Amino acid sequence: MSNTTIQAEREALIALAHAVEPGDARIGALIDEWGAVQVCERMRAGRLGLREQASMQARLARVDVEAELASAHAIGARIIDRTDREWPTQLDDLGAARPLVVWVLGAANLRLTALRSIAVVGARAATAYGEAICRDWCSVLAEHSFTVVSGGAYGIDAAAHRATLSAEGMTICVLASGVDTPYPRAHDALVARIADEGLVVSESPLGQEVRRQRFLTRNRLIAALTRATLVVEAAVRSGTTSTANAAMALNRPVLAVPGPVTSVMSGGCHKLIRDTDALLASRIEDVLEVIGELGEFSAPAPDRRSIDDLSPSQARILDAIPARGSININDLVMDSGLSAANVSGALAVLALRGFADEGPGGWRLAGRA
Structure with missing residues (x-):
């Protein structure tokens, strides 16, 4: 494609990202078939044949791509699209549901930073046990130069980010809102620190608040961005297990930390281990063996003193x-x-x-x- 064509495609992707919800596989499939520019033109003309066509058309009409690029630049953010060299190609494993673009805050290169990464997720109402495991293991992951990716929420997410930052490691916070409107608001300072020392990423445009569905689409982004997903604590029915399910759907390893059988916050981990292909992780070495390069973290030799x-x-x-x-x-x-x-x-x-x-x-x- 010529530079002019690439620029037109980029602008069309940015415009469409404002008009449709993240992870809309129908729009993604049309873009794969016709290209983003053609989809934009058909959406403006009302010729997509989708039930939500009118609302998409109205949102698209309000988009000023140049103004959106200027707004991102004003807060130090950048918009990365599928044609960009910084685009993490592992996101393409999501197929038609892959993001159109992502907004990024932080100086690091997203593609390079995510090459050696692991998702660390868990319960918002985490126990002291879960937070202690998370802090200890994320510190070790940082020491071995793994990027820790999580969602910036209360509990395990926040513990993962803080432990990695304390160990001077790299962490990525993937938000369900715009990068300028982090949720929860109580974590504004944490997200700001991550933006300074790591990366803050979202596929929702600037100014967008969270919605229930966006948490689920955000979780599939966390799973796709990383080599594997580590579930530290989770209730049987929780958003955390949706991240694990998304990772398994992508054939990415999922590891779950066992906990007390009396703990509700370990019930989801136990269910993953019992009912799915999730691996039991009882020590950080179990995690390193799965996510490391071939032979990098070989299983320890049997104790020669046995x-x-x-x-x-x-x-x-x-x-x-x-x-x-x-x-x-x-x-x-x-x-x-x-x-x-x-x-x-x-x-x-x-x-x-x-x-x-x-x-x-x-x-x-x-x-x-």
Whole structure:
């Protein structure tokens, strides 16, 4: 496409983003078929054949693209569309329901920042247990250069953002409102800090307030933007589980943190683990193994000091070594009833596996003086 065509397509996408609700797959399918410019023209002419055509037409007539671009520039925001080099291509996995454009506050590059990212979501009415897990794990994720993506809500979302910022990591807040009208209002300062140190993203135009449906469409954006979704706490019926469902629909991994069986706020996590392909995450290493590059966070090797794999003779020699002090090999032969050759072989294995050490006074348990 020529620069003129690309610019026209960009302006049409921005205009349509003001005329339709986020995630409208019908409009997305028409754009895929005809292009945004053609859809705009047909919408203005009332020739789309959709039931909501009149209201869309009225909203489109009020859009001044140049004024919207100027408004975004005035608050330090930018509008990224599908033709932009900063566009995160993983959003295209949403197909016809992918965003038309997104508004972004923050200096970081959205595409690059989201390449190594994980969604951390959970209950608004989070428990102390859930918030503690969230803070600890997000700090580790930040240390390993993972971007933590969440929705800026009370509870787990806010804990995820704050913990990541405290660890000097990168976090993205995806809002269900415009980037200039964050919800909840009590988090204005938090969202402002995220804009300064991370990114604030929305597919709703400036000035737009939240609506119930926009929380759900926002959740599918969080799922699509990230490598995997970690559910820290969730009730059985909650918006958090919609994020998990959206991630699974995109074939992205979902991990859920188990909690007390008496906790209502862990009921949704338990249901995900029981009824879906969600993975149980009982430690941060479980998460890192899933979201890291191949071999980056390999499962730890079995403890070489485990006694389970010792042979009977090796276990007998280990039992014969005193808890304090040392014992020479002749005494081990006498105490164990084994031949000198068997004792020597067993000691070599015990030393190799970190159970025993040989010192000037004989053999002793590893780590003992």
